[in-house]
Every structure is written in structure tokens, then in C-alpha cells.
Amino acid sequence: MMAVTVLAIAVQRNLFSVVVLAGIYSFLMATVLVALDAVDVAMTEASVGAGISTVLLLGALYLCGGEEAKPLARPWLPLAVAAVITGALVYGTLGLPAFSDPSAPIHVHVVPRYLNEALRETGVQNVVTAVLASYRGYDTLGETIVVFTAGAGVIALLRRLRRRGNGEPR
Amino acid sequence: MSVAGHFASHYSYWITFVLMVAGLYIVIARGNLMKKLIGLSIFQTSVYLLYIAPGKLIGGTAPIVAPAFKVYSNPLPHVLILTAIVVGVATLALGLAIAVRIREAYGSIEEDEILAADRDGGERV
Numbered sequence: 001m002m003a004v005t006v007l008a009i010a011v012q013r014n015l016f017s018v019v020v021l022a023g024i025y026s027f028l029m030a031t032v033l034v035a036l037d038a039v040d041v042a043m044t045e046a047s048v049g050a051g052i053s054t055v056l057l058l059g060a061l062y063l064c065g066g067e068e069a070k071p072l073a074r075p076w077l078p079l080a081v082a083a084v085i086t087g088a089l090v091y092g093t094l095g096l097p098a099f100s101d102p103s104a105p106i107h108v109h110v111v112p113r114y115l116n117e118a119l120r121e122t123g124v125q126n127v128v129t130a131v132l133a134s135y136r137g138y139d140t141l142g143e144t145i146v147v148f149t150a151g152a153g154v155i156a157l158l159r160r161l162r163r164r165g166n167g168e169p170r
Numbered sequence: 171m172s173v174a175g176h177f178a179s180h181y182s183y184w185i186t187f188v189l190m191v192a193g194l195y196i197v198i199a200r201g202n203l204m205k206k207l208i209g210l211s212i213f214q215t216s217v218y219l220l221y222i223a224p225g226k227l228i229g230g231t232a233p234i235v236a237p238a239f240k241v242y243s244n245p246l247p248h249v250l251i252l253t254a255i256v257v258g259v260a261t262l263a264l265g266l267a268i269a270v271r272i273r274e275a276y277g278s279i280e281e282d283e284i285l286a287a288d289r290d291g292g293e294r295v
Contacts, residue, residue, distance in 0.1 A: 036226045037243035060266040064273045078199035082191045089187045093180045119235045127233040127245040143253045150260035154267040
């Protein structure tokens with residue numbers, strides 16, 4: 001179903017329907033994430049991916065106008081690149097552990113310590129929150145810096161439009 | 171291991187790759203800047219799957235500690251991807267702002283028209 005949505009996005013040329021399809025895609029991705037036990041990520045994906053991204057895309061659509069110009073002229077070179085990369089990636093899976101293998105490296109490195117000690121060390125029951133805010137707090141601090149920089153960049157770019165008076169304020 | 175057995179035990183990776191390559195194809199093949207940004211975000215969501223799918227344990231639950239459960243899925247990829255989602259929407263916003271600005275300067279967000287305008291040395295705002 002997700003593959004179908006992605007194909008529709010690739011083929012569709014009306015940008016408004018592409019934006020709506022991207023929202024549907026985000027909700028499907030959130031559903032898959034729930035199935036993979038990543039409830040926090042699913043919640044974030046549903047609100048940020050399907051909510052904020054769609055609003056941003058619609059705002060940009062309003063400023064840029066809605067129709068894509070023409071179908072691609074030579075699709076064969078990009079298709080060949082895509083096929084080669086698929087082959088390389090599939091070859092890469094030969095060395096990876098199987099799905100849901102409890103002895104895979106990802107499950108035996110630092111994670112048992114987080115799961116066993118997080119409640120005692122931080123007092124937070126949700127281990128994701130404990131790791132995010134406590135063990136890896138600097139990551140989250142860096143993330144807020146990235147978001148701040150992006151927000152400042154957006155404001156700097158769009159304020160010029162407004163000052164000249166020929167663009168709509170966002 | 172046989173091909174079918176390999177596919178059965180690694181299918182989550184294969185799905186991830188389909189999404190990844192589709193996003194990459196949109197980025198390369200499509201000239202419209204907004205379409206390119208959407209392709210980029212599809213690529214990005216495939217990376218979420220690439221991280222989170224190996225962390226799943228069949229029979230496990232979400233990593234919220236409770237006495238009733240013994241097996242939890244891996245919380246570390248969830249944390250990394252939470253960060254990635256937020257950074258992703260920040261880059262998307264910045265990219266869209268640049269697209270709006272390009273449209274303001276060139277009157278178009280189609281790649282070939284922008285390049286043609288650049289070649290002609292036409293006047294820009």
C-alpha cells in the first residue's frame with residue numbers, strides 16, 4: 001500500500017494531489033511504526049510528518065502555484081541509477097542479521113543497560129524518554145539548535161519577500 | 171541460505187529499499203523543486219524504517235518499563251529517529267522557503283526553466 005502511494009506520488013503531476021498523497025503516506029508510515037513497537041516515533045511522525053509538513057507544503061503551494069510543467073524527458077538514466085543502487089543495497093543485506101534476531105549486535109550493545117537501569121537511574125518509565133532527555137540530552141540540545149537555525153533561515157528568506165511587498169506574508 | 175529464505179528473513183530491508191530508491195528516483199528525475207523535496211522526505215522516511223525495523227523483537231512490546239512485560243523492543247533507534255524527524259521537518263521548511271524565494275526571483279520552480287534563465291543571463295529581481 002505504501003509502495004502504491006509512492007508510485008502515485010511519482011506519477012502524479014498535480015502538486016496538490018501530491019501533497020495530499022504525501023500526508024496519506026505519512027499516516028501509513030506511522031501505522032507501520034506502531035506495528036514495529038515505536039509508539040513515540042509513530043506519534044511524532046503522525047503529528048509532524050502528516051501535520052506540520054502538509055501545512056508547510058500547502059503554504060508553499062499557495063505561493064508557488066500548483067501544476068508541474070511536463071513529464072520527464074529521459075527517464076532511463078535515473079531508472080538505471082535507481083536499479084544499480086537497489087542491487088547494491090540488496091547485496092548489502094547478505095551480511096545483515098535476520099529480522100527480529102535477539103542476538104543481533106543492535107540488541108546486545110548498550111541497550112540492555114538502558115532497559116535494566118533506566119528506571120532506577122532516571123525515574124522515568126518510558127525508556128525512550130529517559131534516553132532522549134537524560135542519557136543523550138546533548139543530542140536533543142543540538143537538535144533544538146538545528147531547528148532554531150532552520151527557523152531563522154526561513155524567516156530571513158521570507159521577510160525579504162514581504163518587505164518588497166510583492167509576496168504574500170506566510 | 172536459499173534466496174526465498176533470505177527474502178523471508180530480510181523483507182523489512184527490501185521494503186525499505188523500495189521506498190528509498192523511489193524517493194531517490196523522484197529527486198533525480200523530476201524537475202519541479204517541490205516534487206524534489208517530497209521525494210527527499212520519502213527517502214528520509216525510508217531511513218526511519220531502516221533504523222527501526224531491526225530494533226523490533228517479535229513478542230516484544232514498546233519500551234515502557236512495566237512489571238508485566240519482560241521483552242522490549244530496542245529503544246535506542248526510536249530516540250535517534252525522533253531527532254531525525256524533527257530535523258527533517260526543519261530542513262523541509264528551509265527547502266520550501268528557498269523554493270519560494272527562487273520562484274520570486276525566476277518566476278518558476280522548474281529546474282530546466284531556471285537553468286535556461288541562467289544561461290540567457292536574463293534579469294533577476
